[in-house]
Amino acid sequence: MSAPEISPFPLVELQAVSNAHNEWVALTFDVSPDAGDAFQATLTLLKTPDVFAALAPMECILPVPNPQLLEQSQLATLPASRILLRVPAGACADVAVQKKLAGLAEAGYRIIVDGVADGSAATMCSARALMVDAALTLPPVLALVAQPGPHLATGMGSEERIAECAKAGFSWFAGDFAYHPSAGSTGGDGTSRKRLLALLGLLARDADSRELEVLLKQDPALSYHLLKLVNSAAFALSSPIHSFGQAINVLGRRQLQRWLQLLLYARQQDDGLANPLLPLAAVRASMMEVLAKGQGWDRDRQDMAFVAGVFSLLDKLLAMPMTEIVAALSLDLDVVMALLDRSGPLGGLLTLVERQDGAALEQAGITRQAYWEAQLQAYHWAIQVSRNI
DSSP states (O other): OOOOOOOOOOOOEEEEEOTSSSSSEEEEEOOGGGGGGGHHHHHHHHSTTHHHHHHHEEEEEEEEEGGGOGGGGGGOOOOOOOOEEEEEEEGOOHHHHHHHHHHHHTTTOOEEESSSSSSHHHHHHHHHHHEOOOOOOOOOOOHHHTTTTOOOOEEEOHHHHHHHHOOOTTOOOSSSSGGSGGGGGGSSSHHHHHHHHHHHHHTTTTHHHHHHHHHHOOOOOHHHHHHEEEETTTOOOOSSSOSSSHHHHHHHHEEEEHHHHHHGGSOOOTOOOTTHHHHHHHHHHHHHHHHHHHHOOOOOHHHHHHHHHHTHHHHHHHHHHHHHHHHOOOOOOHHHHHHHHHHHHHHHHHHHHHSSOOHHHHHOOOOOOHHHHHHHHOOOHHHHHHOOO
């Protein structure tokens, strides 16, 4: 008998789940098809040291495509308070599955049904919530009220659709809505956009701090976020910071540039909600930097990788073509190539961050495990950024 084929280390797409305030509350794990059993592959990822500490306080929604094979012993190392087991609606009609899942629920594990189960099947499985693709149609009202929730609406392409689903009874949301901001949530009027571009230009050429301060004083919201950041628990200072000059001394020039680049995404939207692009920009920036370091690039190249990642969503933030944004900034040629057409070494790395590809990773000499560890570090940082800004 030949030896069984060993599945490669799984690639996983982590998708953020937000509440109605655009705050991250959970992460869904969607592993690559070549990883074999999705639940076993996810367990491989969750064996990473300190993984739940890195993703705290996010809840983790794990795929369980074959709940009839699930055993409680497989869950022994998972913190029940942070885990939701995602089971397909079609499996809920099986009586054996109902008994198994009800037993797991009694042991403290939570069940979220992917789709709408027939009749009372979800209730018989002791499911607490539903996860439904509500991009185009909404499930029957009775399907939502039968479980306490929180119910997750996926496929959200706009904040308007989120509002509609919230009225229908959903309180968690996932989708690409952050990439399609409404008119009131973009960079504002022409004057505001020009000020932001001017600030970005100063940051790109490492301008004198006094020049930065002049522009910051014209943008009270950005100044507020900067001072809020340096006075947050993340820096644990013994005395409060009241001025921009003090903030520079605390952060240092390099960190100041990085935080200001991210703080551009923290500007409040017209509706007062957090900008959903902020943590996504943080993920890209951090992951680019970690992968660049893993490639053996020097500190300057790592900084360029960070910039390419954080700036890659500016066209969404400012509602402007990337060509116009790049033309207004003094960026390194490698960063420009990456932002405009994903070419050059930075462009290749940015493409991998935007869309995982096993063959491309192998060609770049990046192991799947290293890619996962970069993801984990990036999401950890993005979670902390969102909580401190």
